[in-house]
Amino acid sequence: MFVSELRCVICxxxxxxxxxxxxxxxxGHVGTLDVLYDYDALRxxxxxxxxxxxxxxxxxxxxxxxxxxxxxxxxxxxxxxxxLYQSPRLAExxxxxxxxxxxxxxxxxxxxxxRASALVTARAxxxxxxxxxxxxxxxxxxxxxxxxxxxxxxxxxxxxxSAPEAKIAQLLIYGAKVMLVQGNYDAAxxxxxxxxxxxxxxxxxxxxxxxxxEGKKTVSFEIAEQLSxxxxxxxxxxxxxxxxxxxxxxGFRDLLELGWINxxxxxxxxxxxxxxxxxxxxxxxxxxxxxxxxxxxTVADSISxxxxxDGVKAVRxxxxxxxxxxxxxxxxxxxxxxxxxxxxxxxxxxxxxxVYAGVRAAMSEGHVRPDERVVLLVTGxxxxxxxxxxxxxxxxxxxVPDIEEVEKIRAALNLPVFK
Numbered sequence: 001m002f003v004s005e006l007r008c009v010i011c012x013x014x015x016x017x018x019x020x021x022x023x024x025x026x027x028g029h030v031g032t033l034d035v036l037y038d039y040d041a042l043r044x045x046x047x048x049x050x051x052x053x054x055x056x057x058x059x060x061x062x063x064x065x066x067x068x069x070x071x072x073x074x075x076x077x078x079x080x081x082x083x084l085y086q087s088p089r090l091a092e093x094x095x096x097x098x099x100x101x102x103x104x105x106x107x108x109x110x111x112x113x114x115r116a117s118a119l120v121t122a123r124a125x126x127x128x129x130x131x132x133x134x135x136x137x138x139x140x141x142x143x144x145x146x147x148x149x150x151x152x153x154x155x156x157x158x159x160x161x162s163a164p165e166a167k168i169a170q171l172l173i174y175g176a177k178v179m180l181v182q183g184n185y186d187a188a189x190x191x192x193x194x195x196x197x198x199x200x201x202x203x204x205x206x207x208x209x210x211x212x213x214e215g216k217k218t219v220s221f222e223i224a225e226q227l228s229x230x231x232x233x234x235x236x237x238x239x240x241x242x243x244x245x246x247x248x249x250x251g252f253r254d255l256l257e258l259g260w261i262n263x264x265x266x267x268x269x270x271x272x273x274x275x276x277x278x279x280x281x282x283x284x285x286x287x288x289x290x291x292x293x294x295x296x297x298t299v300a301d302s303i304s305x306x307x308x309x310d311g312v313k314a315v316r317x318x319x320x321x322x323x324x325x326x327x328x329x330x331x332x333x334x335x336x337x338x339x340x341x342x343x344x345x346x347x348x349x350x351x352x353x354x355v356y357a358g359v360r361a362a363m364s365e366g367h368v369r370p371d372e373r374v375v376l377l378v379t380g381x382x383x384x385x386x387x388x389x390x391x392x393x394x395x396x397x398x399x400v401p402d403i404e405e406v407e408k409i410r411a412a413l414n415l416p417v418f419k
Contacts, residue, residue: 138167218250
């Protein structure tokens with residue numbers, strides 16, 4: 001393990017990896033920590049070819065680039081190795097030359113957040129943790145519930161009672177102890193923090209636990225490797241708490257430091273108009289450390305956040321890559337679900353489909369050019385939120401079991417006949 005130190009994003013203080021557990025003791029919860037590596041030593045010890053020869057297609061093919069001992073046990077679930085589809089029909093529709101869709105809904109519990117939970121669970125096992133906890137609108141909770149179930153580690157989950165039924169069902173099926181919070185995600189977050197402080201449970205909360213980002217950065221490793229170590233020009237990412245786009249940034253930054261890619265892609269962060277704290281502070285050129293809570297309201301529950309807990313890193317990721325934030329209305333997000341599915345074959349939940357609405361907004365605002373190589377990162381499966389999908393899916397055609405009735409519908413739809 002080549003971790004050299006943990007550094008506060010606010011004050012810049014550094015700590016030994018065993019010195020702090022969550023955030024900077026001086027700056028408090030806003031002082032999230034960067035996990036830094038001895039890149040010179042890592043470069044010497046881990047040639048890129050050793051990764052390429054590794055038959056393991058999960059995130060553990062990159063174990064040497066992660067904050068985990070070489071002999072540490074890892075959960076048995078197959079996390080990572082998700083497909084990157086080139087989508088020429090989607091590209092033509094958008095007016096772009098090259099578009100890829102990274103389908104992270106293919107992870108075992110249906111979202112990118114399995115990457116974070118896999119790493120945090122592995123670290124918990126190595127440290128002899130007895131109980132884990134987290135707050136979530138559903139995906140991070142399902143990820144933690146599934147990964148901890150696979151190793152027999154108890155999990156206590158705090159989730160808004162309003163979360164989609166499919167997401168709550170996952171938690172219960174996996175056997176997690178589910179606290180249905182009568183409030184929003186931020187209320188659940190605060191309650192999980194209070195519980196971890198009172199009971200000593202290990203907290204996976206996004207933006208609080210520095211290692212969630214380290215798990216999520218593996219999606220960038222995969223994108224780079226799947227593109228033959230040629231970084232795309234642009235990666236479009238939906239943003240709620242800010243941890244995923246921060247992880248994407250960290251992954252490409254690690255690869256650049258190692259010399260495995262020769263440039264950073266620009267990052268486009270997509271926020272729902274009703275949950276756009278990062279967009280607002282970026283747009284006005286403000287300090288993300290001073291962001292104030294808003295009353296977040298959006299159909300895309302996975303990116304709904306009053307106060308992004310990794311907002312400082314998220315805004316930094318966009319600014320450092322000379323990218324941009326865009327804000328899109330809920331209806332555009334919902335409308336993107338069937339369009340994305342019908343042109344790429346990827347069925348996304350609202351937060352995942354937000355990247356379709358986001359890339360259109362980014363193009364109209366001049367943040368993305370038609371000749372650029374663009375990756376849309378889909379973070380969660382559409383099966384996570386069937387109710388939202390049904391709002392825009394259209395309707396079927398009721399028919400009695402009579403071929404003549406089928407013929408009437410066929411003719412009305414002008415479907416071809418081949419004889």
